[in-house]
Amino acid sequence: MENIKEILISKSLRPTKQRMLIANYLFDGRDKHITAEGLHNKLKKLSLRVSLATVYNTLHDFCEKELLNKVSINSDKIYFDTNTSPHHHFYVAKEQQLIDVSNEIKFKGLPKPPKGKKIDKVEIIIHLKK
Amino acid sequence: MENIKEILISKSLRPTKQRMLIANYLFDGRDKHITAEGLHNKLKKLSLRVSLATVYNTLHDFCEKELLNKVSINSDKIYFDTNTSPHHHFYVAKEQQLIDVSNEIKFKGLPKPPKGKKIDKVEIIIHLKK
DNA sequence: ATTTGTGCAAATCGTTTGCATCTGA
DNA sequence: TCAGATGCAAACGATTTGCACAAAT
Numbered sequence: 001m002e003n004i005k006e007i008l009i010s011k012s013l014r015p016t017k018q019r020m021l022i023a024n025y026l027f028d029g030r031d032k033h034i035t036a037e038g039l040h041n042k043l044k045k046l047s048l049r050v051s052l053a054t055v056y057n058t059l060h061d062f063c064e065k066e067l068l069n070k071v072s073i074n075s076d077k078i079y080f081d082t083n084t085s086p087h088h089h090f091y092v093a094k095e096q097q098l099i100d101v102s103n104e105i106k107f108k109g110l111p112k113p114p115k116g117k118k119i120d121k122v123e124i125i126i127h128l129k130k
Numbered sequence: 131m132e133n134i135k136e137i138l139i140s141k142s143l144r145p146t147k148q149r150m151l152i153a154n155y156l157f158d159g160r161d162k163h164i165t166a167e168g169l170h171n172k173l174k175k176l177s178l179r180v181s182l183a184t185v186y187n188t189l190h191d192f193c194e195k196e197l198l199n200k201v202s203i204n205s206d207k208i209y210f211d212t213n214t215s216p217h218h219h220f221y222v223a224k225e226q227q228l229i230d231v232s233n234e235i236k237f238k239g240l241p242k243p244p245k246g247k248k249i250d251k252v253e254i255i256i257h258l259k260k
Numbered sequence: 261a262t263t264t265g266t267g268c269a270a271a272t273c274g275t276t277t278g279c280a281t282c283t284g285a
Numbered sequence: 286t287c288a289g290a291t292g293c294a295a296a297c298g299a300t301t302t303g304c305a306c307a308a309a310t
Contacts, residue, residue, distance in 0.1 A: 016309070104239055105239045111256070125255070128249060130247065146290060187276095206274075
């Protein structure tokens with residue numbers, strides 16, 4: 001994927017072997033929600049060895065460069081979302097599963113922010129149960 | 131607060147010294163968002179010694195008995211909310227601060243849940259910035 | 261050659277657990 | 286009495302960090 005190499009360079013990230021492996025896996029066109037450990041295991045299964053520390057570093061680097069978004073849903077793990085356009089989520093607590101919501105959702109009655117603050121973004125989490 | 135003692139009993143929680151201290155602090159009529167550590171420190175400042183483990187146990191017990199709600203906003207700490215009625219939150223990432231939203235917010239375009247699942251609740255987090 | 265990235269292992273931080281001891285009904 | 290609660294310290298799991306070594310420009 002010559003494409004991905006250029007993206008990394010354009011974000012001033014050196015296209016190292018590890019970053020290329022990770023980027024190729026993440027940016028294959030299919031949206032993903034992953035954790036650092038999950039990604040590390042996936043790569044291991046594909047016999048691609050990248051240390052866990054590097055996986056963490058890379059995910060954070062990609063976040064800073066806005067190639068990924070952190071999703072802060074439940075409190076034990078950090079999820080990284082390859083879909084960086086604004087959207088919302090279904091969340092299934094039992095399975096700790098995140099699903100993208102593709103609809104646009106409109107609000108009515110959104111409160112004004114406290115003095116001195118502005119609304120950055122509105123995040124909707126639709127908790128699901130059986 | 132005789133009141134609080136009865137609440138604990140009605141939830142089949144023994145009104146032990148530690149639980150009473152914690153409940154008296156939490157349920158003073160003012161809504162609070164706290165972490166276990168935060169509460170532990172607060173109590174320490176008031177020269178009320180309760181072990182950290184007991185603070186954790188008690189917060190979880192109170193959650194199970196629906197005297198508190200867990201709020202799962204950002205990923206590093208668990209917040210406990212003394213406001214157990216449905217409401218939404220402002221979130222200031224920089225200060226990791228949570229503020230209750232008292233308005234009711236209406237949605238339009240809420241997607242249907244995937245087959246076999248039902249919507250449990252809709253949580254809105256309004257991220258604020260300066 | 262110089263900067264930047266990687267990998268390991270140790271460190272950290274919030275949280276949980278095991279277990280001996282204590283307490284309240 | 287005795288189930289249930291507490292406190293301590295050790296265990297945990299996700300994440301971060303320090304540092305020597307390796308790779309990229």
